[in-house]
């Protein structure tokens with residue numbers, strides 16, 4: 001095979017490869033990233049985190065294309081078979097070393113700015129309208145609407161619980177939302193900034209609803225906090241799970257959150273308050289030591305200080 005024939009063959013192969021690549025990119029675009037990309041979620045923060053992910057990903061794509069582009073071009077263009085010879089004059093160049101140190105630093109600092117902004121926002125617990133204390137137990141959750149006289153436990157629903165028993169004879173495939181359904185879902189309003197105070201009564205659990213873009217440990221003796229603001233038009237049901245291996249039934253303490261419009265939420269809360277008043281129920285458990293926020297993001301236990309609405 002002559003050199004020219006080889007060259008023509010290589011060119012055709014390259015053309016075919018790039019055509020395939022473009023076709024593949026086209027189909028990915030068609031599926032709107034389908035299952036490849038991370039999901040946007042339904043909260044103010046999850047959207048921000050998604051935006052940050054997209055931004056950083058495109059920075060990485062541009063860098064990869066530039067670096068690999070130059071590299072592949074150089075490898076092909078200056079290959080030995082074409083008579084290229086290694087440069088023996090530029091064995092060390094301080095100028096080049098400075099340039100390839102400073103440019104990456106600038107890129108990293110440029111990326112750190114939006115990242116730091118988002119992190120600060122994630123930690124910003126100011127101006128919350130509703131505080132909900134979440135307590136993890138082996139193996140259920142307790143939700144306490146602070147200063148609203150409403151609290152209840154949320155456990156695995158009966159159908160899932162029956163189906164999961166050894167030799168139950170029930171096909172889990174027939175159970176709707178198997179292991180992702182509860183008896184009493186948490187109910188929250190859309191469009192309202194809610195602070196969740198996370199703690200646990202026995203071992204470490206983690207409260208995680210993927211669509212909210214937030215996951216944090218619930219640790220006995222500590223109160224962690226996250227805030228969630230579901231976008232006003234994202235009313236619906238969202239599901240999650242305990243995300244910290246907490247014992248044999250770790251897989252059986254799901255989380256279900258019903259997001260209602262503020263008016264519907266108020267009606268629900270009033271009904272729940274009336275219901276719990278009638279039942280004479282205060283807190284279903286001895287109140288766990290309450291929390292006093294401290295500055296480092298976690299919250300230390302202080303036995304008698306009630307959690308009040310954040311300013």
Ligand SMILES: [Cu+2]
Pocket residue numbers: 136137204205206242243244245246250253
């Ligand atoms: Cu758990």
